[in-house]
Amino acid sequence: MILTDEQRDFVAAVEDLCRREVGTREKWLEHTDGGRAPHSAKLYEKMADLGWLGIAVPEEYDGAGQGMIDLVLFLETIGYWQAPIGGFATSAITAASYERFGTEEQKRRVLGGFLRGEVLAVSMSEPGAGSDVGALTCKAEQRAGGWVINGQKTWCSNAHIAEHILLVARTSKSGDKHDGLTMFSVPAGVEGLAVHGIETMGGREVNDLYFTDCLLPEDAVVGEVGQGWRQLMAGLNLERMILAAMMLGTARRAFDDTVSYVRERRQFGRPVGSFQALRHRLADHATELECTRLLVHDVARRIDAEPGRMFPREASMAKLKATEFAKAMALDGMQMMGGYGYATEYGMERLLRSTVVSTVYGGTSEIQRDIIGKTFGL
Numbered sequence: 553m554i555l556t557d558e559q560r561d562f563v564a565a566v567e568d569l570c571r572r573e574v575g576t577r578e579k580w581l582e583h584t585d586g587g588r589a590p591h592s593a594k595l596y597e598k599m600a601d602l603g604w605l606g607i608a609v610p611e612e613y614d615g616a617g618q619g620m621i622d623l624v625l626f627l628e629t630i631g632y633w634q635a636p637i638g639g640f641a642t643s644a645i646t647a648a649s650y651e652r653f654g655t656e657e658q659k660r661r662v663l664g665g666f667l668r669g670e671v672l673a674v675s676m677s678e679p680g681a682g683s684d685v686g687a688l689t690c691k692a693e694q695r696a697g698g699w700v701i702n703g704q705k706t707w708c709s710n711a712h713i714a715e716h717i718l719l720v721a722r723t724s725k726s727g728d729k730h731d732g733l734t735m736f737s738v739p740a741g742v743e744g745l746a747v748h749g750i751e752t753m754g755g756r757e758v759n760d761l762y763f764t765d766c767l768l769p770e771d772a773v774v775g776e777v778g779q780g781w782r783q784l785m786a787g788l789n790l791e792r793m794i795l796a797a798m799m800l801g802t803a804r805r806a807f808d809d810t811v812s813y814v815r816e817r818r819q820f821g822r823p824v825g826s827f828q829a830l831r832h833r834l835a836d837h838a839t840e841l842e843c844t845r846l847l848v849h850d851v852a853r854r855i856d857a858e859p860g861r862m863f864p865r866e867a868s869m870a871k872l873k874a875t876e877f878a879k880a881m882a883l884d885g886m887q888m889m890g891g892y893g894y895a896t897e898y899g900m901e902r903l904l905r906s907t908v909v910s911t912v913y914g915g916t917s918e919i920q921r922d923i924i925g926k927t928f929g930l
Contacts, residue, residue, distance in 0.1 A: 555625075563625055566604065570633035573598070577899060583636050587902070588755045590638030591671070591713060599637065600669035609647065613663045619856035620790075624797040624848060631801025634902070638757060639671035639710045641798065645791050646672035646718045649735065653775030653783050658737060662716055673714035675738075675761055676784070677707040683919050685720070686729035686781065690763065692721040692736060699736065699768045701744070705761035709913070711747050712759050715740050720780050733780030736772045743767070753905045788915075789855060789863055792871035795914045796848050799907065803878035806903045807841055810834070810885035813892065830888055837881055844877050865927040872920040875910040882907045 555563070573595055574580040583592035599605055608623045609615020616622075623644070630637060643666055650662045666672055681688040690703030701721055711717055717738040724732035738745065744766030750758045775783045811834060814825030824830060851866045882904040886893030893900040911917045 559622065559625060562622070563629055565602075566626060566629045567633065569598065569602075570630065570635050574633060574635055577897065580634065580636065584755075587896075590636055590755050590757050591710065592636040593669070593713075595635060596637045596639060596671075597669040599640075600667065603667075605640065605643070605669065606663075606667040608644065609663055609667060610651065613651070613659060614667055615663070620793060620852040621849065621856055624793060624800075624852040627794060627797035628801035628804070628848075631798040632805045634802070634805065634899075634906075639713055641794050642674060642709045642714075643670075643672040644794060645787060646674045646716070648790050649674070649718055649783065649787050650737075650774060652786060653735065654737075655771070657771075658774060662737070665715055670715040671710050671713045672716050672718065673708055673711045674718040674720075675705045675708040675711065676720045678704060679706055682707070683916060685784070686733075688720065688722060688733070690719075690721045692723050692734060692768075694723070698770050699772060701736070701738075701763040701766040701768060703763050705763075706758075707750070707913075708747075708759045708761050709757055711761055712749055712756065717761070718774065720784065723777055730781040732778050733784075734777050735774040735780045735783055736768055737774050738766075738768065738772070752909070754909060786862075789867045791914050792867040792920075793848070793852060793855070795910060796867075796870040796874035797852075799874040799878040799910050800844055800848050802903060802907055802910075803841060803844065803874065803881045806878065806882040806885045806900065806907070807834075807837055809898070809900060809903070810837075810881075810888055813889050813898070817889075817892075824888075833884060833888070837884065840877050841881070844873050847873055865924050868915075868920040868923045871914065872917055872924070875907070876917055879904075879907040879911055 574583055581587055583595055584590065603616060604626060606615030607618050607626055611617035647663055647666045650658055654662065662672065676685050678688050678690060690701065690705060692699045692701050703721070719736045719738045720733055721736060722732055723734040726732065744764050746762040748760045749756050750760060752758060814830055815823055817824045848870045851863060851870045854866060855863055882900065886900045886904055889898065889900055892898050
């Protein structure tokens, strides 16, 4: 893909910061509490100061006002360098919902905080409602002066470090299960909300949320009452493209680390990469990597070319292809590196852990295939 001079300079600047801050395993461990924390507030604030967090936020709200391709380039680069700013993806997704549907006051407050380095989160999933979001039961009841929330949410990424949580709750139950859902803006630390962490392979990333008579003001509604499902659907392109771009960068890193290793590692008197069994596998991976890059970048450009148009099939394809390839690349990279791939010192096991979950969050690969299939009338 041909980049403009501005885009090349931007990517080079992001690479330079990442190289200085997390370019070695030792520096990466310092930023991540020994690998246990996926989000470094220190690095996140540095990127906020540089204006990078607001790359896709409109200029009228003090953002850079750039399009999807610029956002993809940023995400691909931080994915490659494994920059520990795990709060950015959920923040960008959540900020976009406020931008589309929030009141002017909500936009100024929440988008302004995002640009300054605050983390945002969105809460949809429940113990009985994961891929089937329409089955959620967390209730919001209107009472004099506000809304009362009761119920449990789960798998809420970054809720423990978020300043605002965009909650999807049920305000009515009639007709289609997707009707009667509403978005609410929940400030961190509000009375009646308990956040309990869930330990995962990737460290402290996700949380259970428990709402017990949690009172929110009348103006906590984001968008229209009962229109939460339609509002969620409007943001799926962005979510899928964010995840696709991050995994594209991670796949590139897994490929480059594998090639670097097999060039240096010698067995039977020659570099192991010179053996046909590995050389052909790497040739296939290089081809798949290029196909993935072309797909993700092409969909991003289509979205920029037709603002407001939904690209459900193409965005699902990008998410499916990038996440599945990244997982396969990291797993095969570990295999080709042998025991060193399993060792934490070399980092491939970290890439594998981050890619394994990518085919689950943001809509599983099975859901993406179903969406793609339905676009053919199947």
